[in-house]
Amino acid sequence: MDIKMRSSCPISSSLDIWGDKWSLLIVRDLMFSKQCTYGDFLKSDEKIATNILASRLQMLETNGIIIKQDHPQSKAKVLYKLTQKGIDLLPVMIEINLWADKYFTLPAERKEILAEVKKDKDAFIKEKTKELMRD
Amino acid sequence: MDIKMRSSCPISSSLDIWGDKWSLLIVRDLMFSKQCTYGDFLKSDEKIATNILASRLQMLETNGIIIKQDHPQSKAKVLYKLTQKGIDLLPVMIEINLWADKYFTLPAERKEILAEVKKDKDAFIKEKTKELMRD
DNA sequence: AAATTTGCTTGCGTTTTGCAAGTGCAAATA
DNA sequence: TATTTGCACTTGCAAAACGCAAGCAAATTT
Incomplete structure (x- = not known):
């Protein structure tokens, strides 16, 4: 371990x-x-x-x-x-998603979230981080 | 394989x-x-x-x-x-570096590059991508 | 011509994975 | 109260992946 x-x-x-x-x-x-x-x-x-x-x-x-x-x-x-420390992996996770979005066929549901991400990446990260930090 | x-x-x-x-x-x-x-x-x-x-x-x-x-x-x-497709992994690579910069002790040499990245991430990606695309 | 470099492949023992079954405790049900 | 079910794991074992050392053919150097 x-x-x-x-x-x-x-x-x-x-x-x-x-x-x-x-x-x-x-x-x-x-x-x-x-x-x-x-x-x-x-x-x-x-x-x-x-x-x-x-x-x-x-x-x-x-x-x-x-x-x-x-x-x-x-x-x-x-x-x-x-x-x-885990929440801080969000930008990594997002970039993987964006990469995969370019080279794979994503499920429609995930594409919607990605569209929001692409609109304003920093805002999305900020908002999602705040959400994950609650309680 | x-x-x-x-x-x-x-x-x-x-x-x-x-x-x-x-x-x-x-x-x-x-x-x-x-x-x-x-x-x-x-x-x-x-x-x-x-x-x-x-x-x-x-x-x-x-x-x-x-x-x-x-x-x-x-x-x-x-x-x-x-x-x-490989070059497009640059943003992923950068975010991993930024995450590691926060939670590990990086070698001084890598810290310098990271400082440049932090100054203007998009510009760095654009420049580095162009460089990797040559020949 | 012989020795070395380069990009691999092969053998083989060790570690990690994956699947199925089992265990112990908490909670719901009879 | 007794018993079954749910939940979070653990255990056993076969199969796959890994890691190390050695080998190998083609190209290059000496």
């Missing part, structure tokens, strides 16, 4: 934490849904295996990208949320 | 191509050096294994992120370069 730093390059250091096929999908879910339970992550389209999910959540928590919180309605549930 | 699409989500589709610990480092090298030989990639700090390098270059080429070109001086050498 520990991180092996490969070099002092910022890209490399970043990839050491979330450079795999699943971590950014977890972050994505948290950006779209604001908060998710373990079960919510399992429900997403990509069908992550439960053991992989557990290890990625652990890694992201260890590295301060997400935090676990008690669920207000139930002791059996756990809420995962983005920390400020 | 083929891609397994996990969903139609743009983040997911992107990660299907370059969502691993090495691909973006190859792209990084090409953005900083404009063009690299196979040996150049092997020389970078992270010490990628030669078989992994070969498979990643193959994957990136298959997906149109990079192209192989004949080396003008030697038939034994091969030049790898970014395609437009």
Whole structure:
């Protein structure tokens, strides 16, 4: 569960934490849904295996990208949320979306959000960040 | 060597191509050096294994992120370069750098470039893109 | 002609992944 | 109150990916 730093390059250091096929999908879910339970992550389209999910959540928590919180309605549930460090990945997430928008066919629903992003990127980031920071 | 699409989500589709610990480092090298030989990639700090390098270059080429070109001086050498699709990853790369700048300690040399980026992000992207597009 | 460089490929042991099943506790249901 | 269901994981194991060292053919240098 520990991180092996490969070099002092910022890209490399970043990839050491979330450079795999699943971590950014977890972050994505948290950006779209604001908060998710373990079960919510399992429900997403990509069908992550439960053991992989557990290890990625652990890694992201260890590295301060997400935090676990008690669920207000139930002791059996756990809420995962983005920390400020995680929220700060929003610009990265947006640029990936914009890149993909140029080279893949996106679902119509996502295209709508992207249109808003393109209209005023900074405003979108500011607004979304504020939203994610509440509670 | 083929891609397994996990969903139609743009983040997911992107990660299907370059969502691993090495691909973006190859792209990084090409953005900083404009063009690299196979040996150049092997020389970078992270010490990628030669078989992994070969498979990643193959994957990136298959997906149109990079192209192989004949080396003008030697038939034994091969030049790898970014395609437009690869160059378009520059904003993603920059945002990762900016994120890492906030949460890691960067080498002084990289901080200088980042300072320039922060001064005017769009201008930097425009200029760097133009530079990478030459020849 | 021999040695070296270059861009890979091959073998093989180790690590990571993916799938299925299981576990323990909380909460709902009977 | 007893029992079933829901939730958040853990465990076992086969398959795939990774990492290291060695090998290899063509091009270049000596």
